[in-house]
Amino acid sequence: MRLGINLGYWGAGMDSDNLAVAQEADRLGYAVCWAAEAYGSDAATVLSWVAAQTERIDIGSAIFQIPARTPAMTAMTAATLDSLSGGRFRLGLGVSGPQVSEGWYGVKFDKPLARTREYVDIVRKAMTRERLSYEGEHWTLPLPGGPGKPLKLTVHPQREHIPLYIAAIGPKNLTQTGEIADGALLIFPAAEHLEDTAITHLRAGREKAGKTLEGFDICPTLPLALGADGDVSALADMFRPYTALYVGGMGSRKQNFYNQLARRMGYEKEATEIQDKYLSGDKEGAAAAIPERLIDQTTLLGSVERIADRMQAYAAAGVTTLTLAPAGFTLEDRLASLRAGTEALERAGLA
Numbered sequence: 001m002r003l004g005i006n007l008g009y010w011g012a013g014m015d016s017d018n019l020a021v022a023q024e025a026d027r028l029g030y031a032v033c034w035a036a037e038a039y040g041s042d043a044a045t046v047l048s049w050v051a052a053q054t055e056r057i058d059i060g061s062a063i064f065q066i067p068a069r070t071p072a073m074t075a076m077t078a079a080t081l082d083s084l085s086g087g088r089f090r091l092g093l094g095v096s097g098p099q100v101s102e103g104w105y106g107v108k109f110d111k112p113l114a115r116t117r118e119y120v121d122i123v124r125k126a127m128t129r130e131r132l133s134y135e136g137e138h139w140t141l142p143l144p145g146g147p148g149k150p151l152k153l154t155v156h157p158q159r160e161h162i163p164l165y166i167a168a169i170g171p172k173n174l175t176q177t178g179e180i181a182d183g184a185l186l187i188f189p190a191a192e193h194l195e196d197t198a199i200t201h202l203r204a205g206r207e208k209a210g211k212t213l214e215g216f217d218i219c220p221t222l223p224l225a226l227g228a229d230g231d232v233s234a235l236a237d238m239f240r241p242y243t244a245l246y247v248g249g250m251g252s253r254k255q256n257f258y259n260q261l262a263r264r265m266g267y268e269k270e271a272t273e274i275q276d277k278y279l280s281g282d283k284e285g286a287a288a289a290i291p292e293r294l295i296d297q298t299t300l301l302g303s304v305e306r307i308a309d310r311m312q313a314y315a316a317a318g319v320t321t322l323t324l325a326p327a328g329f330t331l332e333d334r335l336a337s338l339r340a341g342t343e344a345l346e347r348a349g350l351a
Helices: 015-028 042-050 071-084 096-105 112-127 171-180 191-208 227-235 239-247 258-266 267-279 281-286 292-297 306-319 331-347
Strands: 003-004 030-037 058-061 089-094 164-165 183-187 216-225 300-302 320-328
Touching: 003 015, 003 216, 015 030, 015 042, 015 331, 030 042, 030 164, 030 320, 042 058, 042 071, 071 089, 071 112, 089 112, 089 183, 096 183, 112 164, 112 281, 164 171, 171 183, 171 191, 183 191, 191 216, 191 258, 191 306, 216 306, 216 331, 227 292, 227 300, 227 306, 239 258, 239 267, 239 281, 239 292, 258 267, 267 281, 300 306, 306 320, 306 331, 320 331
Parallel strands: 003 030, 003 320, 030 058, 058 089, 089 164, 164 183, 183 216, 216 300, 216 320
Antiparallel strands: none
């Protein structure tokens, strides 16, 4: 099992430290550094900045939002980043959510599975550098009846095949991801529930494509907080606002993928309470309503030994790249968490 690092969203208050975190991850041998985007910083700019100041670590978009860019633009960006980084780019895609898609980008959040499939088809076709033409429900290239003509990408990616990941949570999206992608980006993954909530669906998609999970990168992101095992409750409290935001407030009441995931993990009553309180404006109450076990299951908390045990559980569940989001109030705290991740991987016998 490999390790990755997720810098999260630029503008989250730790921006000045992020380059040092990426460079330390590079030095420690982490496999990939991911950057996210929502409606603030864009991931492509952050990744180009990191790539220019690191040597070995891959850079990955987690995620480029599908409503934000045309598929041809994404192919251009992917090819450019792969060329500039010397073949270190990984393309992560996702549909975002209805509030961001429609409120920020003005793109209707409808038929996300069909839209994703067409998007991936066009991106991959464009990056082969053949002349691009496509007839689908959501995109037609060139537009009919006009002056447009099939064009081909002029940039040469470093590699013939750039790894493509999809951020997936729901069963249908996971199945399609297994069918059409090279890897899956997961969030709030509990090792105890990973088979039922994710891997069984990914496996079904791979089988649909006539493939197995061999070579498919299962890549969840987990926050990590280093401390004494007796401090696990206090460490868990650090992530209450984060968990409340996603389970309670990310998306609408009817379309909150993270809330639905918590329900599939057995937290139906708690998920309802968290969402009710969050959407009513009681964010502190929503955070307090989160069971400590839910946080502990979806983070890495405690000593290096405890984290190593959890890493073994994720590896046994089928994870191939474990992406860490190291928490800390200072840069040194975050760097210590990175080093603890490497040490825990070695103690777990997974390095």
